[in-house]
Amino acid sequence: MANYKLQINGRSYEADVDPDTPLLWVLRDNFGLVGTKYGCGIAQCGACTVHLNGNAVRSCTLPVSAVGSGKVTTIEGLSADGDHPVQLAWDEVDVAQCGYCQAGQIMSATALLNKKSKPTVAEIENAMNGNICRCGTYHRIKEAIVLASSKLK
Amino acid sequence: MTTFPKTSRRNFLKIAATAGGGLLLGFHWSKTEASAIQVVGSLADDVSFNSYLSISPEGIITIFSPNPELGQNIKTSFPMIVADELDADWTKVKVVQAGLDTKKYERQVTGGSGAIPHSWERLRKAGATARHMLVEAAAKRWNVSSSSLTAENSFVVDKAGNRKLSYGELATEASSIAVPKDVKLKEQKDFKLIGKAVRNVDNKDMITGKPLFGLDFYREGMLISMIQRPAFGMKLKSVDSAAAKAMPGIVDVVSFKNNVAVVGKSTWQVNKARKELKIEYEADGPLESTADHDRLFKDLMVKGEATVRRKDGDVDAAFKSAAKVITREYQCPFLSHSPMEPMNFFAHVRPDGVELIGPTQTPDRARMEVAKLLNMFPDNVTVELTRLGGGFGRRLQADYALEAAELSSILKAPVKVIWTREDDLCGGSYRPAVRYRFDAALDAQGNLVGYKLRGVGINAGNCTREDNFPSGAVDNLLIDSVEHKSPITTGPWRAPITNFLAFAEQSFLDEVAMAVKKDPVQFRLDLLDRAKSNPVGEIKYDIDRMKGVIKLAAEKSGWGTKKDLAQGFSVYFSHRSYVAQVAEIEMKKGKPSLKKIYAAADCGVVVNMSGAKQQVTGGVVDGLGHAMYSNLTFKDGLPEQKNFNSYRLIKIKEIPEVECHFVDNGIDPTGLGEPALPPTGGAVANAYFKATGKRLYNQPFSLQEELKGVTLGEKL
Numbered sequence: 001m002a003n004y005k006l007q008i009n010g011r012s013y014e015a016d017v018d019p020d021t022p023l024l025w026v027l028r029d030n031f032g033l034v035g036t037k038y039g040c041g042i043a044q045c046g047a048c049t050v051h052l053n054g055n056a057v058r059s060c061t062l063p064v065s066a067v068g069s070g071k072v073t074t075i076e077g078l079s080a081d082g083d084h085p086v087q088l089a090w091d092e093v094d095v096a097q098c099g100y101c102q103a104g105q106i107m108s109a110t111a112l113l114n115k116k117s118k119p120t121v122a123e124i125e126n127a128m129n130g131n132i133c134r135c136g137t138y139h140r141i142k143e144a145i146v147l148a149s150s151k152l153k
Numbered sequence: 154m155t156t157f158p159k160t161s162r163r164n165f166l167k168i169a170a171t172a173g174g175g176l177l178l179g180f181h182w183s184k185t186e187a188s189a190i191q192v193v194g195s196l197a198d199d200v201s202f203n204s205y206l207s208i209s210p211e212g213i214i215t216i217f218s219p220n221p222e223l224g225q226n227i228k229t230s231f232p233m234i235v236a237d238e239l240d241a242d243w244t245k246v247k248v249v250q251a252g253l254d255t256k257k258y259e260r261q262v263t264g265g266s267g268a269i270p271h272s273w274e275r276l277r278k279a280g281a282t283a284r285h286m287l288v289e290a291a292a293k294r295w296n297v298s299s300s301s302l303t304a305e306n307s308f309v310v311d312k313a314g315n316r317k318l319s320y321g322e323l324a325t326e327a328s329s330i331a332v333p334k335d336v337k338l339k340e341q342k343d344f345k346l347i348g349k350a351v352r353n354v355d356n357k358d359m360i361t362g363k364p365l366f367g368l369d370f371y372r373e374g375m376l377i378s379m380i381q382r383p384a385f386g387m388k389l390k391s392v393d394s395a396a397a398k399a400m401p402g403i404v405d406v407v408s409f410k411n412n413v414a415v416v417g418k419s420t421w422q423v424n425k426a427r428k429e430l431k432i433e434y435e436a437d438g439p440l441e442s443t444a445d446h447d448r449l450f451k452d453l454m455v456k457g458e459a460t461v462r463r464k465d466g467d468v469d470a471a472f473k474s475a476a477k478v479i480t481r482e483y484q485c486p487f488l489s490h491s492p493m494e495p496m497n498f499f500a501h502v503r504p505d506g507v508e509l510i511g512p513t514q515t516p517d518r519a520r521m522e523v524a525k526l527l528n529m530f531p532d533n534v535t536v537e538l539t540r541l542g543g544g545f546g547r548r549l550q551a552d553y554a555l556e557a558a559e560l561s562s563i564l565k566a567p568v569k570v571i572w573t574r575e576d577d578l579c580g581g582s583y584r585p586a587v588r589y590r591f592d593a594a595l596d597a598q599g600n601l602v603g604y605k606l607r608g609v610g611i612n613a614g615n616c617t618r619e620d621n622f623p624s625g626a627v628d629n630l631l632i633d634s635v636e637h638k639s640p641i642t643t644g645p646w647r648a649p650i651t652n653f654l655a656f657a658e659q660s661f662l663d664e665v666a667m668a669v670k671k672d673p674v675q676f677r678l679d680l681l682d683r684a685k686s687n688p689v690g691e692i693k694y695d696i697d698r699m700k701g702v703i704k705l706a707a708e709k710s711g712w713g714t715k716k717d718l719a720q721g722f723s724v725y726f727s728h729r730s731y732v733a734q735v736a737e738i739e740m741k742k743g744k745p746s747l748k749k750i751y752a753a754a755d756c757g758v759v760v761n762m763s764g765a766k767q768q769v770t771g772g773v774v775d776g777l778g779h780a781m782y783s784n785l786t787f788k789d790g791l792p793e794q795k796n797f798n799s800y801r802l803i804k805i806k807e808i809p810e811v812e813c814h815f816v817d818n819g820i821d822p823t824g825l826g827e828p829a830l831p832p833t834g835g836a837v838a839n840a841y842f843k844a845t846g847k848r849l850y851n852q853p854f855s856l857q858e859e860l861k862g863v864t865l866g867e868k869l
């Protein structure tokens with residue numbers, strides 16, 4: 001066990017956990033930030049996607065000891081009231097079915113748009129190909145990203 | 154639109170029945186008797202209703218939605234039906250998700266696409282009843298005849314008198330109006346909400362990461378557990394748990410039945426300690442492998458003891474005198490349901506009762522089975538539903554709730570059992586592996602005079618659907634099935650049986666049509682005409698509805714008019730609804746690429762256009778993904794694919810464009826959760842044949858010789 005101070009969503013959090021504990025479980029079990037989901041645990045589905053210093057990372061395979069002073073953003077910290085342009089687009093396009101994968105989808109999409117506000121369809125597909133949606137909402141995911149992109153300057 | 158988190162009915166009554174008055178109606182969305190609508194005055198009133206509708210003096214309308222929500226849009230669609238008949242202002246409607254705390258939930262089940270068909274009329278009645286009472290209350294207040302009044306957007310309007318009253322203002326008075334015996338429902342042309350695209354009422358919670366799902370449930374003091382389960386055909390021999398118990402954060406390791414449960418304080422600690430278990434298993438039955446099943450299929454196809462499912466005419470004679478016989482076989486593997494949220498359940502067993510909280514499609518089944526297991530009265534077992542991170546049939550089973558309850562009763566503590574993805578893929582209740590053989594007898598004129606189907610399945614029960622098309626259109630027909638009993642557990646998987654049968658049948662019919670040199674669409678229409686004019690035996694599908702979707706799909710896809718594209722056709726009736734699909738493949742530099750799938754659905758009245766398109770598109774993507782990629786094979790009773798690195802699900806790069814159309818025929822809704830899935834594999838395989846001359850007989854397609862070097866879904 002060791003003590004970790006983490007910067008998450010602009011706040012600092014502290015946890016006593018084993019160094020190899022994936023960030024995912026620290027978020028969920030220690031901090032109650034359960035918006036970040038478990039789907040596979042081996043970086044194959046994207047349900048656990050968060051931002052580390054602005055990059056989309058799979059928190060299920062990121063040991064807490066590797067986070068250091070990096071800035072973590074989770075779905076809970078994406079906006080104050082669910083009004084990030086990507087979240088608004090997700091609502092407008094009515095993307096979610098069961099909804100379980102969608103936090104991860106939104107975090108991957110946001111990381112993409114932060115880097116490139118006008119991605120091509122191929123770039124969208126490349127960025128999103130690691131996020132599985134078992135309900136098959138892929139068409140609307142693409143549509144929502146295009147919509148969000150059109151609203152970004 | 155706002156939503157409350159799930160709540161018990163009693164809490165709902167507290168939320169809804171404000172001390173300051175208002176109207177509170179209790180009704181049965183699952184009951185057949187019309188009598189089941191009443192004004193509910195107070196908490197002391199009978200609690201035998203399973204749905205409630207309240208209007209507060211402030212005009213807030215609250216609708217209690219008792220069905221499990223797993224992505225099929227019920228939590229939005231149900232209240233839409235009530236609100237339309239009520240002429241409510243949708244922006245003032247709140248939806249409350251119910252827990253299960255009543256004896257009266259006959260169909261608090263999500264499965265079989267049956268929720269909306271089951272409750273359509275009762276939901277409409279509830280809304281219309283409230284509307285009637287509000288209008289009567291206004292008539293009384295103004296002292297005019299209610300027939301001169303109308304209702305719109307949560308107001309009762311007196312056009313002649315140029316005045317209006319809001320539902321909130323009328324609600325308290327309305328509660329003393331007699332509940333009408335027979336209330337007039339709207340004409341469909343007057344629907345204002347039904348048929349529109351309405352956004353999911355839970356969108357905000359989902360896109361902000363609120364704790365909605367079973368896995369998100371947390372209670373102070375609860376323990377976390379993971380369970381090691383044996384391979385199919387094995388049982389527990391011995392456990393050495395010393396090393397696991399010594400790991401940090403571990404509270405206990407307990408064995409029950411064939412399970413070894415590691416119990417601790419955090420998910421990761423439990424997960425790590427679990428790897429330290431030393432468990433010995435011993436055989437308890439056959440340890441089956443996929444290679445055994447392949448052999449079994451061949452044997453049983455010829456020698457198996459078959460149960461006859463349908464027999465018309467004299468098949469033997471028809472095949473003996475046939476000018477031509479076509480025989481084909483098709484096979485599919487086991488599939489896992491793999492909802493994105495793995496199985497999990499919270500249980501707290503106390504001496505006086507059991508509290509269960511989690512994602513289930515069948516809360517009542519969980520409750521009854523847990524009561525039986527723990528020898529308690531069902532009344533002392535409560536089940537609270539969370540949102541479900543997908544189900545696809547897996548959560549119709551109660552196994553994962555039962556083991557949580559059993560573990561809690563052993564630990565005498567609240568515990569949440571969490572399945573890892575590996576547990577989920579190894580944990581059973583799969584879509585069964587099945588092999589079909591079809592035989593068609595053609596006479597000299599190319600008429601289909603004989604038809605045989607034999608299905609061989611592993612724990613698949615009746616793996617045929619003997620009354621489906623083309624039954625009724627062929628004079629001599631025999632459909633039978635053979636079952637092999639295996640320790641590998643199986644269960645309903647989205648569109649049970651038809652999820653693969655439709656592919657096999659629609660591929661076969663395509664080959665028969667080609668053999669008689671008929672256009673595949675015309676061939677099907679001719680068979681349907683034959684079934685209509687001169688039916689053979691009983692016909693259990695609606696011929697006109699089936700023709701309707703065939704024609705709509707052909708029209709919208711420009712069937713037969715596209716020179717550069719290979720089109721494949723498929724149509725299927727399942728779970729009460731009809732869906733036809735056309736797949737389009739383009740050859741680019743000699744490589745086939747799947748461009749587009751058109752789907753034409755007849756599910757009766759479309760309640761929520763947004764949800765309906767989601768169900769159809771999602772069904773197509775699901776049907777395509779599992780036909781193309783997913784494959785669960787076994788070695789000595791254990792799946793060889795244990796996570797998404799080897800068990801393939803479809804990805805965003807692999808989807809073609811999907812275009813949905815709906816037949817508008819005014820028939821009461823017949824459901825849409827499943828019927829769009831079955832036709833997809835057949836449409837794609839038929840298009841693939843047209844494009845390449847190669848037939849796909851087995852799933853997943855991506856592993857077949859015929860698809861070598863081809864990534865059908867990926868854009869070129």
Ligand code: FES
Pocket residue numbers: 037038039040041042043044045046047048049058059060061
């Ligand atoms: S849970 Fe991290 S990628 Fe699947």
Ligand code: FES
Pocket residue numbers: 096097098099100101102132133134135136137224493542543
């Ligand atoms: S919405 Fe259900 S997994 Fe994506």
